[in-house]
Amino acid sequence: MLRFVLRRLALIVPTFLGVTLLAFALIHLIPGDPVENVSGERGMDPARRARLMHEFGLDRPLAVQYASYVGQVLRGDLGSSLTTHESVAHEFATLFPATVELATFALLFALAVGLPAGVIAAVKRNTPADYAVMGVSLTGYSMPIFWWALLLILFFSVHLGWTPVSGRIAVQYDVPALTGFMLLDTLLAGDAAAFRSALSHLVLPTIALGTIPLAVIARMTRSAMLEVLREDFVRAARAKGLPRWRVIVVHALRNALIPVVTVVGLQVGLLLSGAILTETIFSWPGVGNWLIHGVQSRDYPVVQGGILLIAAIVIVVNLVVDMLYGVINPRIRHG
């Protein structure tokens, strides 16, 4: 196990270099630069322009800029936003809890609905229930997030008035951000109305962001279950006369979970990228919203630092997922 972990950790170094290079190259490939970007129709005083280019280090050759960026990152410094002049790490830390909160709920929603739906579809294979689950999940998977999000807003918020349109909490609640997790902060503040407001604000973004992972999980669960249900040990369990639910849940599902857990791990990356669109539509003050704006304003340190941090998180999550295999299925040994 230890060797496995060490090997995976060693892989992080080239991955890290690759991610920094990719992020650096991509953002510099987009035409325009952060200084030009703020100038507008008026144009900029050439002296001010030159000063800014110099202070941002943008007057150096790209290779030098990249080398100095990597050096800076190795020292643990992600730089400062060119727009707000705030440290990138600090901005990320301020906004990341909002993204985690949303992604966690989206994942829980996807699991809570996707797993049972996939099991039902597998057990009731080729019945209307199966077709319904697969049809709905295919539709959900194909629906562009921004479109789906707008439909949700128009129906549930504007037409029915059940949910708020956007934001994390109704504006009348000014809850001190102790943890950055709104649900936790409202509880710590002891404000139940604020807690309910925060919860209601989570509903639509959770559905919008959770729909694609839900579809993936449902389909994956279904196919894994179908395979396992054909296995001899399932037949044996049935033959023993065990209750049907016990066969399905304990014998079949547990063994079908391995591919599902892999997929769930991969969904974390998907959730964080999906969060970019979801957060923009729902004015959710998280890192996705922040990154989009960083790209628009060519805020190089924000985009590079944001991508790097998100990549780091995805790498760690996948490592944890790999280690979880052993927990779920003791037959898989690392080492």
Place this chain on the structure above:
Amino acid sequence: MMRVENVSPRTVLAAVALAISLCAAFAASAKGTLVYCSEGSPEGFQPQFFSTGTTFDAVSVPMFNRLVQFEIGTTNIVPALAESWTVAPDGKTYTFKLRKGVAFHSNANFKPTRDFNADDVLFSWYRMADDSHPFHKFTAGQTFAYFDDMGMKNIVGKVEKLDDYTVRFVLKRPEAPFLADMAMDFASILSKEYFDAMMKKGTPNAADVYPIGTGPFEFVSYQKDATIRYRAFDRYWNGRPKIDNLIYSITRDATARYAKLKTGECQVMAFPKPADLDAMRKDRDLVVQRKEGLNVGYIAFNVEKKPFDSKLVRQALNYATNKEAILKAVYEGNGQVAKNPIPPILWGYNDAVQDYAYDPAKAKALLAQAGYANGFEIDLWYLPVTRPYNPDGKRMAELIQADWAKVGVRANLVTYEWAEYRKRSKTGEQAVMMFGWSGDNGDPDNFFVPLLGCEAVKGGGNVSRWCNKPFEDLIIKAAQTPQQADRAKLYEQAQVIVHDEAPWIPIAHSVRFDALRKEVHGYRMDATAHHYFDKVDLAP
């Protein structure tokens, strides 16, 4: 403070129980609160560093004042922190009498001990103007955007304190638009005492992060990318605002802003989508306000390049372009055809100028006369983004392409990413391009000099690269003439030259819209596209 990791389930349960019992008490605390759905986050909370309207709306408009200000809805300059002013006959000396009894805001770290006075004016100015000023620069990348870009250093020589309530600006040259410049956001007055106090505490940066001004609203808090909170400033010199709290709910997506307006999550929204306007007007809970825009959208010929060095060609394409059709198709009627570089709401507008009528036959004749009987092929650059003065650059380009094809001019449509587009336009690479302008301060000088002046050819803002001696003389003379009526006459003459020389095809002046709920009273749209809430009231 309780550490989060240590919260036991029992504590959480207790908190929930306590919270539920308390919740009734919080119910109706939002009275007198106006929520404005704004379009983005401010770059920072400092009025001098930045140049976007979003930042001005969040900073200089609610929390600061200038010596003079624009009367809301017009570009008339009226007293603000200066009660009155005099201009010496040489046009170079402006003496401002300052208002007494103007209080600054306070916050947890600062309680002002004195009212606004001349020291604050000098501090605010020299912080920008003097490179060796102790507050001139703290961090890399911090610059005084408008101050630098408008070349204020070349305009103002020195600022003197005559007494606590009198300051004198001595200009390097007569500059009539100076007063309008002083009403702009970058000329906001900061508190010297606050900055000094923060310097003493060893946190000079704090003064730029937690704003203290003299404006109608005090800063309460900012939750990044989510909400900005202000409360009415009780001691505001121009009368306490009628609403108690002002909240900006940052909502980048225009459809989401509209949805929030409909559900009452906000009462005023910024920048409605033109496509939504009809539905908004039909909604009995909403009101759509409109305001003639202080802007112009135009096509600029690069007069340094063939064939546009020929005046006949430029005039011919003016005749060949059907502006009425563009106004219908691109602006959906929300604008008016432009015949001059400045919009008609600006003083000095020359209504006597006769626009080039749409006349393809005449255009063809002029082209033949210029030696282009068979037309020519040209790259037409079009805007890659929606701008306040042009909702759809591509559509406009397609219409123009079709119009010009009728007179034998084959236009290839070309565009670049927006920043790249501007960057390239400054080098003079373009032959003919689409561009536009939104005025900053309601002085005609703010259109003519940056867009058509000879200096702006070097700076790149004059994308037609047209430098005409008689025109230049007129606009320079106008800038140095103190009386507005005299200046207006000079600008009227200048417009005749622009019309005859035709460096542009002026296309349209667009109309701006704001949408609000019907319970909002007293809201007036501002001419310079800011959003003011100090005179707004809420009533069912």
